[in-house]
Amino acid sequence: MSDDAGKRSAVEWLATAAPDPGTCRWEWERNPLGVALLPAGRLWDVLILPSELGRPTLEILTRCTAQVGPVLADFGDCRMGFFVPPGTAARWFATGVRAAGAGSWVVVPHPGRAASGVRWVVPPDGKGTLTDPALLELSMHEAAADLAGERDG
Numbered sequence: 001m002s003d004d005a006g007k008r009s010a011v012e013w014l015a016t017a018a019p020d021p022g023t024c025r026w027e028w029e030r031n032p033l034g035v036a037l038l039p040a041g042r043l044w045d046v047l048i049l050p051s052e053l054g055r056p057t058l059e060i061l062t063r064c065t066a067q068v069g070p071v072l073a074d075f076g077d078c079r080m081g082f083f084v085p086p087g088t089a090a091r092w093f094a095t096g097v098r099a100a101g102a103g104s105w106v107v108v109p110h111p112g113r114a115a116s117g118v119r120w121v122v123p124p125d126g127k128g129t130l131t132d133p134a135l136l137e138l139s140m141h142e143a144a145a146d147l148a149g150e151r152d153g
Contacts, residue, residue: 009126041102054080
């Protein structure tokens, strides 16, 4: 799949999460910030980690699997959001991790353009690939242990 076709597929996949996909695409095209507000809980949930944990978690995760779902970073790279299967947020109990699931809304940039305030670290692939929550949790534990070891050492 060409890069342009992949971006179009990613746009279509993300837009299907919106109550009105056409309005979502319109927002991406015309909103000067290049973002749309999409509901979590339908196609995906988002687990939001502080970047000091999110960056090493992503590094470990990408060494463990090629099936990493979309990952967002916010303005200033203070937080990272990992897209996981719907329902994950309701079952997630981890200190320092926020969960956006059913009833939550997420600021999502267009997958193929620069946006203000939020950016794709790992863009959606257009196929609906999401991060496995169990692998994410294991990667978080390893990253947290590495960080604790750095502080202690």
